[in-house]
Amino acid sequence: METPIATDLLSAADADSRSLRNLLGQFATGVTIITTLAADGTPIGLTANSFSSVSLEPALVLWSLDKRSPNLELFRHIKHFAINILAADQQQLSNRFARPADDKFEGVDFRVCSNGTVLIDGALATLVCRNERQIDAGDHLIFIGEICQYSNAGGEPLLFHAGQYQSLSQAECA
Ligand SMILES: Cc1cc2nc3c(=O)[nH]c(=O)nc-3n(C[C@H](O)[C@H](O)[C@H](O)COP(=O)(O)O)c2cc1C
Numbered sequence: 001m002e003t004p005i006a007t008d009l010l011s012a013a014d015a016d017s018r019s020l021r022n023l024l025g026q027f028a029t030g031v032t033i034i035t036t037l038a039a040d041g042t043p044i045g046l047t048a049n050s051f052s053s054v055s056l057e058p059a060l061v062l063w064s065l066d067k068r069s070p071n072l073e074l075f076r077h078i079k080h081f082a083i084n085i086l087a088a089d090q091q092q093l094s095n096r097f098a099r100p101a102d103d104k105f106e107g108v109d110f111r112v113c114s115n116g117t118v119l120i121d122g123a124l125a126t127l128v129c130r131n132e133r134q135i136d137a138g139d140h141l142i143f144i145g146e147i148c149q150y151s152n153a154g155g156e157p158l159l160f161h162a163g164q165y166q167s168l169s170q171a172e173c174a
Contacts, residue, residue: 028161033097034063035118036074036081043105043118044071047098049160051083059147061127064140070100072141076134081145082117083127088156088167090122125152
């Protein structure tokens with residue numbers, strides 16, 4: 001039997017950024033807020049779904065930051081960052097940290113820990129990571145973090161797929 005040949009693939013070289021976004025958005029993810037403290041103690045955070053686990057031994061994870069971020073230099077040089085994995089009821093928080101604002105943390109319940117990271121209350125889990133290494137990758141910078149502390153409360157996650165928030169319970173109802 002002859003192996004079928006795929007003739008319906010599109011060339012990425014011809015694709016516009018909208019098509020590529022739509023393509024990559026097919027990969028369903030959780031949603032995180034990456035946090036740290038600036039040198040003057042100001043809490044910093046942004047919404048990111050580029051988080052992924054990398055290695056168990058040692059315990060490594062990654063996320064990537066748009067090079068246009070005003071916080072690029074800060075994140076490049078800080079010693080620790082935290083990855084706060086959001087719960088299904090934290091969609092508003094996700095939206096708040098996905099837009100530039102003077103004080104994203106106003107009215108947000110959080111704690112700081114001794115190594116200069118910010119833990120957002122109500123997150124499903126928080127990973128405190130040593131800023132191990134960065135990899136230059138196109139218009140983003142990939143951050144590799146080594147997990148040094150964590151909390152894992154569990155619960156229902158906030159999900160993101162095809163440019164929209166989703167929840168597991170919605171999926172179960174559909
Ligand atoms: C669901 C979701 C996921 C996002 N993931 C990322 C990401 O992984 N990396 C990134 O640089 N921006 C990501 N963004 C966009 C940033 O949150 C947004 O640009 C934010 O304004 C960055 O904060 P800053 O301007 O303080 O750097 C995401 C936005 C949303 C809504």
